[in-house]
Amino acid sequence: MVHYEARSAELTSSQLEAGRLLFAGQCDFIAAVNSMHALPPITLPEVCFAGRSNVGKSSLVNALTGRKTLARTSQTPGRTRQLIFFDLAHRLQLVDLPGYGYASAPKSDIKAWTNLTRKYLSGRISLQRVFLLIDSRRGVGKADWEIMELLNDTAVSWAAVLTKADKLKPAALETVCKVTEAAITKHVAAFPELFVTSSKRGDGVAHLRGHLALFAEN
Ligand SMILES: Nc1nc2c(ncn2[C@@H]2O[C@H](COP(=O)(O)OP(=O)(O)OP(=O)(O)O)[C@@H](O)[C@H]2O)c(=O)[nH]1
Numbered sequence: 225m226v227h228y229e230a231r232s233a234e235l236t237s238s239q240l241e242a243g244r245l246l247f248a249g250q251c252d253f254i255a256a257v258n259s260m261h262a263l264p265p266i267t268l269p270e271v272c273f274a275g276r277s278n279v280g281k282s283s284l285v286n287a288l289t290g291r292k293t294l295a296r297t298s299q300t301p302g303r304t305r306q307l308i309f310f311d312l313a314h315r316l317q318l319v320d321l322p323g324y325g326y327a328s329a330p331k332s333d334i335k336a337w338t339n340l341t342r343k344y345l346s347g348r349i350s351l352q353r354v355f356l357l358i359d360s361r362r363g364v365g366k367a368d369w370e371i372m373e374l375l376n377d378t379a380v381s382w383a384a385v386l387t388k389a390d391k392l393k394p395a396a397l398e399t400v401c402k403v404t405e406a407a408i409t410k411h412v413a414a415f416p417e418l419f420v421t422s423s424k425r426g427d428g429v430a431h432l433r434g435h436l437a438l439f440a441e442n
């Protein structure tokens with residue numbers, strides 16, 4: 225635990241408290257969207273969770289909001305098939321995205337939701353930052369690089385989040401952190417800090433809440 229916190233930039237106790245309070249507030253489902261025309265109107269700042277299928281996007285939304293079943297999760301890749309919008313305390317919108325890469329679904333469906341995700345990522349003006357989730361056991365893959373390039377090209381700010389930190393021993397986690405940090409430094413649109421999390425064990429979750437609160441409307 226000490227290990228992960230040491231990697232994170234310090235947040236003041238009042239920033240951590242702001243995060244705790246924000247995520248203790250009400251979180252409501254707004255919409256499940258499968259076309260750009262159906263996106264909810266722009267009312268609040270927005271952050272989204274992107275990444276390969278099965279990386280743990282929906283689980284992280286649940287861990288952050290402290291609600292086990294808010295976002296649907298599954299052991300089978302391809303669980304989230306639409307853009308799922310949540311309203312957090314009328315101050316911030318959270319978006320749980322479908323995964324890219326392998327999914328157990330028809331190819332045409334995967335293509336449709338991957339296209340929609342890419343359009344959303346590069347064209348949503350209220351999007352403050354994309355949190356790009358990387359499975360600690362897999363590290364940065366080709367599909368992740370493609371998304372990093374897309375965000376770089378469209379000048380959308382993104383931050384890398386390692387997930388499932390509980391699955392690795394400290395030395396192996398350290399290695400994947402270093403490799404991921406090297407990928408971050410190659411992209412100008414990347415936020416410099418690497419977030420290391422486990423939705424299962426709770427590592428890094430309070431820290432991420434504090435960071436996310438920086439985007440919320442007052
Ligand atoms: N050990 C461990 N397992 C996790 C963690 N986060 C998620 N998982 C598991 O990983 C699997 C996928 O989690 P999801 O949250 O559904 O992943 P997703 O990225 O939303 O997947 P798609 O919607 O299919 O793209 C589930 O079996 C989760 O229980 C974690 O921090 N630690």
Ligand SMILES: [Mg+2]
Nearest residue numbers: 281282303304
């Ligand atoms: Mg999901």
